[in-house]
Amino acid sequence: MGTGTGNQQRRGDTRQRIQDVALELFAAQGYEKTSLREIAEHLEVTKAALYYHFKTKEAILTSIFEDLTRPIDELIEWGHQQPQPPSLEIRQQVLRRYSEILVHAAPFFRFMQENQATMRDLKAGESFKERMFGLHEILKDPDAPMTDQVRCFSALFTMHAGMFVLKDLEGDPEEKRKAILEVAIDLVTQAHSGD
Amino acid sequence: MGTGTGNQQRRGDTRQRIQDVALELFAAQGYEKTSLREIAEHLEVTKAALYYHFKTKEAILTSIFEDLTRPIDELIEWGHQQPQPPSLEIRQQVLRRYSEILVHAAPFFRFMQENQATMRDLKAGESFKERMFGLHEILKDPDAPMTDQVRCFSALFTMHAGMFVLKDLEGDPEEKRKAILEVAIDLVTQAHSGD
Amino acid sequence: MGTGTGNQQRRGDTRQRIQDVALELFAAQGYEKTSLREIAEHLEVTKAALYYHFKTKEAILTSIFEDLTRPIDELIEWGHQQPQPPSLEIRQQVLRRYSEILVHAAPFFRFMQENQATMRDLKAGESFKERMFGLHEILKDPDAPMTDQVRCFSALFTMHAGMFVLKDLEGDPEEKRKAILEVAIDLVTQAHSGD
Amino acid sequence: MGTGTGNQQRRGDTRQRIQDVALELFAAQGYEKTSLREIAEHLEVTKAALYYHFKTKEAILTSIFEDLTRPIDELIEWGHQQPQPPSLEIRQQVLRRYSEILVHAAPFFRFMQENQATMRDLKAGESFKERMFGLHEILKDPDAPMTDQVRCFSALFTMHAGMFVLKDLEGDPEEKRKAILEVAIDLVTQAHSGD
DNA sequence: CATGAATGAGACTTCATTCAT
DNA sequence: GATGAATGAAGTCTCATTCAT
Numbered sequence: 001m002g003t004g005t006g007n008q009q010r011r012g013d014t015r016q017r018i019q020d021v022a023l024e025l026f027a028a029q030g031y032e033k034t035s036l037r038e039i040a041e042h043l044e045v046t047k048a049a050l051y052y053h054f055k056t057k058e059a060i061l062t063s064i065f066e067d068l069t070r071p072i073d074e075l076i077e078w079g080h081q082q083p084q085p086p087s088l089e090i091r092q093q094v095l096r097r098y099s100e101i102l103v104h105a106a107p108f109f110r111f112m113q114e115n116q117a118t119m120r121d122l123k124a125g126e127s128f129k130e131r132m133f134g135l136h137e138i139l140k141d142p143d144a145p146m147t148d149q150v151r152c153f154s155a156l157f158t159m160h161a162g163m164f165v166l167k168d169l170e171g172d173p174e175e176k177r178k179a180i181l182e183v184a185i186d187l188v189t190q191a192h193s194g195d
Numbered sequence: 196m197g198t199g200t201g202n203q204q205r206r207g208d209t210r211q212r213i214q215d216v217a218l219e220l221f222a223a224q225g226y227e228k229t230s231l232r233e234i235a236e237h238l239e240v241t242k243a244a245l246y247y248h249f250k251t252k253e254a255i256l257t258s259i260f261e262d263l264t265r266p267i268d269e270l271i272e273w274g275h276q277q278p279q280p281p282s283l284e285i286r287q288q289v290l291r292r293y294s295e296i297l298v299h300a301a302p303f304f305r306f307m308q309e310n311q312a313t314m315r316d317l318k319a320g321e322s323f324k325e326r327m328f329g330l331h332e333i334l335k336d337p338d339a340p341m342t343d344q345v346r347c348f349s350a351l352f353t354m355h356a357g358m359f360v361l362k363d364l365e366g367d368p369e370e371k372r373k374a375i376l377e378v379a380i381d382l383v384t385q386a387h388s389g390d
Numbered sequence: 391m392g393t394g395t396g397n398q399q400r401r402g403d404t405r406q407r408i409q410d411v412a413l414e415l416f417a418a419q420g421y422e423k424t425s426l427r428e429i430a431e432h433l434e435v436t437k438a439a440l441y442y443h444f445k446t447k448e449a450i451l452t453s454i455f456e457d458l459t460r461p462i463d464e465l466i467e468w469g470h471q472q473p474q475p476p477s478l479e480i481r482q483q484v485l486r487r488y489s490e491i492l493v494h495a496a497p498f499f500r501f502m503q504e505n506q507a508t509m510r511d512l513k514a515g516e517s518f519k520e521r522m523f524g525l526h527e528i529l530k531d532p533d534a535p536m537t538d539q540v541r542c543f544s545a546l547f548t549m550h551a552g553m554f555v556l557k558d559l560e561g562d563p564e565e566k567r568k569a570i571l572e573v574a575i576d577l578v579t580q581a582h583s584g585d
Numbered sequence: 586m587g588t589g590t591g592n593q594q595r596r597g598d599t600r601q602r603i604q605d606v607a608l609e610l611f612a613a614q615g616y617e618k619t620s621l622r623e624i625a626e627h628l629e630v631t632k633a634a635l636y637y638h639f640k641t642k643e644a645i646l647t648s649i650f651e652d653l654t655r656p657i658d659e660l661i662e663w664g665h666q667q668p669q670p671p672s673l674e675i676r677q678q679v680l681r682r683y684s685e686i687l688v689h690a691a692p693f694f695r696f697m698q699e700n701q702a703t704m705r706d707l708k709a710g711e712s713f714k715e716r717m718f719g720l721h722e723i724l725k726d727p728d729a730p731m732t733d734q735v736r737c738f739s740a741l742f743t744m745h746a747g748m749f750v751l752k753d754l755e756g757d758p759e760e761k762r763k764a765i766l767e768v769a770i771d772l773v774t775q776a777h778s779g780d
Numbered sequence: 781c782a783t784g785a786a787t788g789a790g791a792c793t794t795c796a797t798t799c800a801t
Numbered sequence: 802g803a804t805g806a807a808t809g810a811a812g813t814c815t816c817a818t819t820c821a822t
Contacts, residue, residue, distance in 0.1 A: 014785080030312030032227040035812065048815085049786055057813070114311035116359070117225030129363065146366065146374040150353070154378055157356040158349040164311075165348060168324065171341065179341040183349055183382075190381075209802080230795060242796085244803050252796065404806080420702030422617040425791065438794085439807055447792065506699035506749075507615030519753065536756065536764040540743070543754075544768055547746040548739040554701070555738060558714065561731065569731040573739055576775075577768075599781080620816060633819085634782050642817065 015053045017043055019067070022060045027107040031061065031118045058122060065124040068108045071101045072131050079138030091139055091188045098135065099159055099181045110163050132156065139188060148191035155184040155191075210248045212238060214262070217255045222302040226256065226313045253317060260319040263303045266296045267326050274333030286334055286383045293330065294354055294376045305358050327351065334383060343386040350379040350386075405443045407433055409457070412450045417497040421451065421508045448512060455514040458498045461491045462521050469528030481529055481578045488525065489549055489571045500553050522546065529578060538581035545574040545581075600638045602628060604652070607645045612692040616646065616703045643707060650709040653693045656686045657716050664723030676724055676773045683720065684744060684766045695748050717741065724773060733776035740769040740776075 021042045025034040036057055040047045054060045075097050082090050102109050112119065112128055119125030139152040162180040166173055216237045220229040231252055235242045249255045270292050277285050297304050307314065307323055314320030334347040357375040361368055411432045415424040426447055430437045444450045465487050472480050492499050502509065502518055509515030529542040552570035556563055606627045610619040621642055625632045639645045660682050667675050687694050697704065697713055704710030724737040747765035751758055 012784090030227075030315075032225075033312075036814090037812080046787055047813085048788075051814070052785060052787095111312075114315070116309035116311075117228075117306075117313070120225075120309070133363075146370060147377050150357075150371070150374045150378045153356070153360060154349065154353040154382075157352055158345070161348070161352040161356070162345075168328075175341060176345070179345045182342050183345045186385075187349075187378075231797090232795080241804050243798085243805075246797075247802060402805090420617075420705075422615075423703075426793090427790080436808055437792085438809075441793070442806060442808095501702075504701035504705070506701075507618075507696075507703070510615075510699070523753075536760060537767050540747075540761070540764045540768045543746070543750060544739065544743040544772075547742055548735070551738070551742040551746070552735075558718075565731060566735070569735045572732050573735045573772075577739075580771075621818090622816080631783050632817085633784075636818075637781060 014043075014045070014049070018050060018053055018060060019064050023064050023108060023111070026061065026064075026115070027111040031111075031115050058124075061122065062124050064108065065127070068105045069127070069131065071104075072098075072135070075101065076131065076134040076138060079135075082138070085141040085143070086138060088189060088192045091192060092185050094135070094139060095155060095159070095181065095184050095188060098156075099177070099184075102159060102163060103177065106163060109160065113160055113164055140191070144191060151187045151191040155187040158184050158187070209238075209240070209244070213245060213248055213255060214259050218259050218303060218306070221256065221259075221310070222306040226306075226310050253319075256317065257319050259303065260322070263300045264322070264326065266299075267293075267330070270296065271326065271329040271333060274330075277333070280336040280338075281333060283384060283387045286387060287380050289330070289334060290350060290354070290376065290379050290383060293351075294372070294379075297354060297358060298372065301358060304355065308355055308359055335386070339386060346382045346386040350382040353379050353382070404433075404435070404439070408440060408443055408450060409454050413454050413498060413501070416451065416454075416505070417501040421501075421505050448514075451512065452514050454498065455517070458495045459517070459521065461494075462488075462525070465491065466521065466524040466528060469525075472528070475531040475533075476528060478579060478582045481582060482575050484525070484529060485545060485549070485571065485574050485578060488546075489567070489574075492549060492553060493567065496553060499550065503550055503554055530581070534581060541577045541581040545577040548574050548577070599628075599630070599634070603635060603638055603645060604649050608649050608693060608696070611646065611649075611700070612696040616696075616700050643709075646707065647709050649693065650712070653690045654712070654716065656689075657683075657720070660686065661716065661719040661723060664720075667723070670726040670728075671723060673774060673777045676777060677770050679720070679724060680740060680744070680766065680769050680773060683741075684762070684769075687744060687748060688762065691748060694745065698745055698749055725776070729776060736772045736776040740772040743769050743772070 018039065022034070022039050025039060025042070028034075036047050036050055039060075040050055043049075050060070054063065075094065079086070079090070079094055086094075116125070119128060135156060136149075136152055139155070140149045159180060162177070166176055169176065213234065217229070217234050220234060220237065223229075231242050231245055234255075235245055238244075245255070249258065270289065274281070274285070274289055281289075311320070314323060330351060331344075331347055334350070335344050354375060357372070361371055361375075364371065408429065412424070412429050415429060415432070418424075426437050426440055429450075430440055433439075440450070444453065465484065469476070469480070469484055476484075506515070509518060525546060526539075526542055529545070530539050549570055552567070556566055559566065603624065607619070607624050610624060610627065613619075621632050621635055624645075625635055628634075635645070639648065660679065664671070664675070664679055671679075701710070704713060720741060721734075721737055724740070725734050744765060747762070751761055754761065
């Protein structure tokens with residue numbers, strides 16, 4: 001707040017700071033309702049500075065997306081290297097790992113969840129859907145009945161929606177997270193046992 | 196509907212037509228990315244005409260919301276008149292009815308699902324969340340363990356997400372819908388039996 | 391200039407006034423260096439008002455172009471209805487008429503002459519070239535030698551360039567105009583007599 | 586060109602390379618529509634590097650102008666050393682030399698022709714007009730009638746416009762060039778003989 | 781010789797909204 | 802019931818330019 005100092009180690013990390021602030025605001029207000037002016041003001045930079053680091057507004061989002069989405073890619077890749085169809089143990093581990101990923105980048109996934117309409121015609125949106133299907137791919141058994149496939153999807157979505165509900169529902173967050181994961185694991189377990 | 200009325204049925208139903216077109220566009224592109232100009236053009240009216248029927252853009256959305264959301268209110272009310280905690284039979288019926296509601300106003304619920312960020316600070320958004328909690332209220336048993344409560348939420352979200360997935364997943368739509376309902380019912384059944 | 395009045399018969403003629411002011415400024419400063427802000431200020435309107443009447447900046451130019459270019463189209467059409475190859479009398483008359491056209495919309499043609507680079511990739515620019523070729527078409531004899539064809543082009547360009555030179559060269563404007571026309575007519579006459 | 590020098594010829598000629606690329610782009614797109622970013626990218630340098638070599642964008646243009654315009658200055662100077670009024674032979678030679686000059690720096694003169702509006706308020710633009718009048722000065726006989734003076738101007742402009750037409754008109758380029766020169770010479774010849 | 785980072789000004793454009801008719 | 806005309810605010814983006822390193 002003082003004048004003179006404050007913009008200390010602000011050297012070379014501007015790009016990162018833009019991403020951070022942008023995500024924060026995108027998550028808080030939505031993508032469309034967040035203007036570049038706002039982002040710039042939060043950073044105490046000019047709008048033009050943003051354009052030095054990113055070609056367009058969408059590019060900011062895309063870059064965030066790429067960074068925060070990488071763990072999912074790695075999870076999918078790992079999944080594909082496991083024997084098919086996946087054992088129950090594998091499935092459960094996929095969910096556990098995914099839960100971990102969601103928690104570590106919660107604001108981002110909340111954003112994705114709440115801005116589907118916006119993302120729909122952005123390249124990043126397409127990629128995200130692909131990743132969801134990718135996850136489903138490694139969870140499901142293609143020869144299982146439709147209900148079991150739905151269960152796998154349900155497990156995924158339950159965890160996503162959990163993100164959104166966690167905030168608005170009473171109870172201890174960590175306990176809720178565990179309950180959600182348990183229900184999700186239960187779903188794939190049932191999908192496995194063939195019920 | 197009558198015979199021989201020609202296009203005079205277009206008299207006085209402008210308000211309805213605005214709602215229809217607006218919903219169509221909101222669902223297709225999102226709320227923010229749909230401008231009043233666009234809506235007016237689709238209707239071959241001027242923007243000013245919209246303002247004769249609705250005070251603001253948000254009012255259009257709100258009015259749609261109120262119309263399409265009424266069945267949920269009725270469902271909730273019905274639920275509240277049943278003995279508490281609800282029997283399994285009741286719970287299942289709530290889901291069946293809800294599924295029916297979702298299907299009959301699919302574009303609207305798809306819209307709600309994909310525009311959460313936008314809805315968040317609109318009054319309608321708040322109301323929607325309330326309704327979701329209302330449904331949860333009549334599904335859940337407050338004395339059941341957390342996992343069971345999550346299962347009830349999961350049932351609800353699975354059906355919502357189904358709306359979104361139905362389009363992009365292979366398979367017969369009707370069959371998918373049934374599978375989704377089945378999984379949801381299964382979830383509340385487990386919640387009921389106490390694990 | 392007094393306050394209060396001044397915007398009298400400004401009813402419904404805004405579109406025309408935009409075109410007038412725009413042409414004036416485009417001619418004085420060039421297309422790119424004339425901003426919509428400037429045009430709006432000259433008219434004491436907001437920028438947004440311009441957009442009520444024209445879809446884009448380019449559309450303003452295009453509309454001016456279409457209005458002021460029509461006489462050329464008519465001349466070309468008239469030319470095409472004459473017997474081919476054209477008699478000397480006809481050729482001379484084409485030039486005389488063209489001279490008339492240039493004088494009556496001098497600022498516009500001066501603008502076209504001085505903003506070729508800008509016009510090149512605008513649709514209007516293409517159309518203009520077409521018209522020039524159209525005029526050449528009705529002036530030239532396709533079987534005459536190359537030099538005679540060049541003479542016809544030269545006649546056209548001499549008149550155009552005249553527009554530009556008239557201002558900066560000493561002498562009575564009307565006299566200069568006549569001299570230019572005479573030289574141009576001379577050129578097509580030579581082209582006709584076969585060198 | 587030498588043996589074994591590799592790309593070290595790129596040392597110290599950056600200034601020249603900037604001019605080359607800039608002219609190329611100015612000619613292709615116009616001055617205003619060519620940004621320094623674009624120039625820098627074509628050269629695989631940063632914008633800031635341009636500022637090491639030139640003080641402003643306009644300075645780049647000016648420097649090009651000065652280089653490519655020198656032959657005209659020399660021609661004018663040569664013309665002024667000839668007896669006045671100029672003999673027909675002299676006049677013809679002026680045109681022949683000018684034609685040569687135009688051809689050797691065709692893109693530049695094309696640029697000048699197509700960017701008159703832009704050049705108007707640049708110093709370079711003024712200089713160019715002066716040079717054109719300078720050429721006219723050594724071509725014309727001040728005591729001849731107005732039509733003959735126009736003819737001299739026409740000869741000049743015909744050659745300029747030729748530059749522009751050459752591209753878009755059918756026929757062998759070299760043949761067209763000769764025809765244009767012939768017509769121009771014809772014009773000054775007539776101007777000389779007194780109509 | 782040249783780059784990386786940033787700025788200030790300003791461009792075109794779109795939007796929701798208003799109001800006299 | 803609706804239109805024509807306009808506004809004020811704001812948005813995304815581009816540009817020429819600067820300066821410490």
